[in-house]
Amino acid sequence: xxxxxxxxTPEQIGIDFEIAGVGSRMMAAIIDTLVMSLLLIIATVAxxxxxxxxxxxxxxxxxxxARQEHVFRGVSAVGLAIVFLSSFAVIWGYxxxxxxxxxxxxPGKRALGLRVVRVDGFPIGLAETVVRxxxxxxxxxxxxYGIGLVSMMAGRxxxxxxxxxxxxxxxxxxxxxxxGAFTALPTPDEHPPLPNTRVSAALTxxxxxxxxxxxxxVALLSPSVRAHLAAQIAPILRxxxxxxxxxxxxxxxxxxAHEAQGGPPA
Amino acid sequence: xxxxxFAAKRRIDWERLASLCVEARRLKSRRSGxxxxxxxxxxxRRAVADLGRxxxxxxxxxxxxxxxxxxxxxxxxxxxxxxxxxxxxxxxIAGLASFLTRDFPARxxxxxxxxxxxxxxxxxxxxxxYALCANDIALAxxxxxxxxxxxxxxxxELGRGHDGASDVTTxxxxxxxxxxxxxxCFALGISxxxxxxxxxxxxGITMGVTLAFVHHAGDTENLITFIASHGSIxxxxxxxxAAAGMSMGHALIVPGPFFRxxxxxxxxxxxxxxxxxxxxxxxxxxxxxxxxxxxxxxxSTKWLIGGVxxxxxxxxxxxxxxxxxxxxxxxxxxxxxx
Numbered sequence: 001x002x003x004x005x006x007x008x009t010p011e012q013i014g015i016d017f018e019i020a021g022v023g024s025r026m027m028a029a030i031i032d033t034l035v036m037s038l039l040l041i042i043a044t045v046a047x048x049x050x051x052x053x054x055x056x057x058x059x060x061x062x063x064x065x066a067r068q069e070h071v072f073r074g075v076s077a078v079g080l081a082i083v084f085l086s087s088f089a090v091i092w093g094y095x096x097x098x099x100x101x102x103x104x105x106x107p108g109k110r111a112l113g114l115r116v117v118r119v120d121g122f123p124i125g126l127a128e129t130v131v132r133x134x135x136x137x138x139x140x141x142x143x144x145y146g147i148g149l150v151s152m153m154a155g156r157x158x159x160x161x162x163x164x165x166x167x168x169x170x171x172x173x174x175x176x177x178x179x180g181a182f183t184a185l186p187t188p189d190e191h192p193p194l195p196n197t198r199v200s201a202a203l204t205x206x207x208x209x210x211x212x213x214x215x216x217x218v219a220l221l222s223p224s225v226r227a228h229l230a231a232q233i234a235p236i237l238r239x240x241x242x243x244x245x246x247x248x249x250x251x252x253x254x255x256x257a258h259e260a261q262g263g264p265p266a
Numbered sequence: 267x268x269x270x271x272f273a274a275k276r277r278i279d280w281e282r283l284a285s286l287c288v289e290a291r292r293l294k295s296r297r298s299g300x301x302x303x304x305x306x307x308x309x310x311r312r313a314v315a316d317l318g319r320x321x322x323x324x325x326x327x328x329x330x331x332x333x334x335x336x337x338x339x340x341x342x343x344x345x346x347x348x349x350x351x352x353x354x355x356x357x358x359i360a361g362l363a364s365f366l367t368r369d370f371p372a373r374x375x376x377x378x379x380x381x382x383x384x385x386x387x388x389x390x391x392x393x394x395x396y397a398l399c400a401n402d403i404a405l406a407x408x409x410x411x412x413x414x415x416x417x418x419x420x421x422x423e424l425g426r427g428h429d430g431a432s433d434v435t436t437x438x439x440x441x442x443x444x445x446x447x448x449x450x451c452f453a454l455g456i457s458x459x460x461x462x463x464x465x466x467x468x469x470g471i472t473m474g475v476t477l478a479f480v481h482h483a484g485d486t487e488n489l490i491t492f493i494a495s496h497g498s499i500x501x502x503x504x505x506x507x508a509a510a511g512m513s514m515g516h517a518l519i520v521p522g523p524f525f526r527x528x529x530x531x532x533x534x535x536x537x538x539x540x541x542x543x544x545x546x547x548x549x550x551x552x553x554x555x556x557x558x559x560x561x562x563x564x565x566s567t568k569w570l571i572g573g574v575x576x577x578x579x580x581x582x583x584x585x586x587x588x589x590x591x592x593x594x595x596x597x598x599x600x601x602x603x604x
Contacts, residue, residue, distance in 0.1 A: 010352075011314040015345045016338075081438035088442035092449060100357075103349065117349070119531075125354025127538040134453045134541070135534075138461075161456050165514060167531035173342075185277055185339050218278065220285050222305065226278070254278055 005157065005169060007121030015121060017171040022152050024112045025170060029145065032108030036094045043086035051079040095133040099124065109170070119157070119167050128166040135162035202241055211237070215257035226250065269323040269333050276316050283309040284343055290350040310347040317344050368587035370543035375583065377540060380509035380516070381502075387463060388470040388505065395474025396481075403482045410475035418479035421489050437556025444500060444548045448507035452514075452541045455534075459515020462508050469504070491565050494572035496554035498579060503547035510540035 003019040052058040098106035104116035104124050116124050116132070124132075139148030139160040148160035157169050203211070214233060218226055227250060234249035237256065245252060286293070286306040293299030293306075317340050324333045355361070374381065399406035407415065447469070454461025480489045517533035518526055558571055 009314060009344075009348055011311060013314045013318045013344070015317075015348060016341050017345065078434055080435045084435070084438040084442045088446065092446065103353075121345075121348065122352050123349050123354055126357060127535045128354075130538045130541065131534045134449050135456050136453075137450065138453050138456050164527060165456055165530055165534035167535065185273065185280060185336065218281070221282075222302070223282070226282075250278060251275065255274065 003156070003158065005119075005171070007119075009121070017117070017121065017169070019158050020112075020114045020170045020172045022149065022158060024114060024172070025152065025158065026145070026149075028106070028108035028112045028114055030108070031111050032095070032098070032106050035107050036090060039090045039094065040087055043090050044083055047079045047082040047086070092134075095136065096129050099129045099133070100126065104129075104168075113173050114170050115173050116168050116170050119169055124166075124168055128168050132162035132166035132168050135165050136160075138162075203237070207237065207240065211253075211257045214253065218254070269320060269336065272316075272320060272323055273336055276312075279309055280313060280316070280340065280343060283313055283347055287343070287346050287350055306347065307351055310344070310351055313340065313344050313347065317341060365539070365542070366546065369539050370546075371583050371586035372588075373536075373539040374506065374543070377506075377509050377513065380512050381505050384462075384466055384505040384508035384512060385501075387466045388473075388501070388508075391467045391470025392474040392477070395471045396477045399475055399478035400481050403478070406475050406478040406482070409471065410479065414472065414475060415479050418476045419483055419485070421476065421480060421485075421492065433556045433560070436560065437552050440552035440555045441549060444503070444552060445545050448504060448541065448544045448548060451504060451508040452511040452537070452544075455511025455514035455537075457515070458518045459512045462511035462515065466508050491568050492559050494568050495558045495575060496551045496572075498572065498576040499547055499551035500555065502579060503544040503551060506540050506547070507544040510537035510544070513537045513540075 003021075005017045005019055006014040007017060008014055052061060095106055099116055102110065105114070109115060116129075118124055118128060136148075139145055139151065139162050141147050145160070148162070151160045151164065152158045155164070157163075159169060163169060210233065214229070218229075221229065230250040230253050234253045237243075237253070243252070247255070283306065286302060286309065290303070290306065293302050317337075320337055320340055324337055395409070399409065410418075447465075451462050451465050454465055477486075477489070480486055513533045514530060514537065517529040521529035524532065554571070554575070558568065
């Protein structure tokens, strides 16, 4: 599947989104279902363990099983209440909470690098996630997302009924869109005008270290600090390299750092 | 200027934007992050312009794979920053307060026709079934079956009251079961409303047959006493959830000036107010159904509580949220701007 959706930003520039295919959607659903089942088991077993930790209650429950009565008969009403409420909350609330707290990346989607967004590219809010995850129960019919699959394959944007109702799409996040660090900007092999120097030969190891450190730190600094730092470092190195290029300190230092690294300069 | 030159000139800002995006969540959660967030917004706007420029430059040249990778990278960066800047309004206590005191009752009044329609379908099925079955218990058995008859006798017993320890459990069961019914009534609306109608009629018939069984057993008074305190809240909540489902159906059948897809989306997203409101009502109803209805309180007290509840509902839906909006109470669901 290689479907693209172009979303117009309020700034009038289109951003491309790659729409996730049926296969990755199903994989994500399988993982989410596993996580949900695990939570469901915990939600059911935890109250049981809590109750059974009282010796008296445990004996009553064993008697109940022996007499083929309901396990909880005469035990703790609160325990059973917790089982009802927590399993209900897991079944109906898992996806809603998972999508809300992660900006549309439930664990299964995160594993596959997917994210739910609104069709206009905006992050989903409470209303969208409630709609798409309540209608999920219809999509699931008549079992393992039968209706949802038909809907996803019939439309152009791979939307199940819940997506259609909520106005959402599931997109593939490219490298860099994920929550982790961005990879470096890939650069083509063209050389912009650079300071006319042979960097590594001309600089001392200490100066090289200074350059490399600058290269690694610069993106984390605020503009004022960055400019201040560049104004301190650049004149020294310019003098060492007898540079006369008209570039401003920051740009010059940046290009220099790249050339010094030996990789293709920016 | 070549694409690479342009990228070399602008990349310091882009990489700064990238690092701010990575930190954005942390910045938003602390008070002192304002300056950096403002910087993020500023850099984002420039990056958006840069993306347009870079695309033009790459398109003008004999574009290589490497150049396309550069455009993709900036596109990804802009998308990520866009997601950090344009966010849905976060959930808050003020949002919940506004939802309960304003949005839900106001939305209820706007949707009163659909709610009344849902009530008519449900109660109509109930009354019709009851009228047919009340004096024809054989028909009741053929519709309801033995299981329902057994349950009905249980209901008849309930009204007599008891002092059980299982009220907490019962309440929890009613919450999970009834909210589930409400959610299904909404979700089924995606079938152009047919599924919701089916659910309403089916539940209406079940209630009619149950009443017939109870009547047959001579327990009617007990059952009505049992229902009195919570019935009005619970039934109204189901009607509200069904109205939410039917508003989806309505949008699909009569989309007005919109494409069906757009009409559906608008209807569904705004009907969430009704669905969540119905769930809140059911929480309240379950409390009464678990603690008051089956208790050994005297019949007159149960009736009094039922009357007070019904009056409170009428007052709430007639009056709440009519005052001029308070701008400080911005609702969680109020941002919808499709």
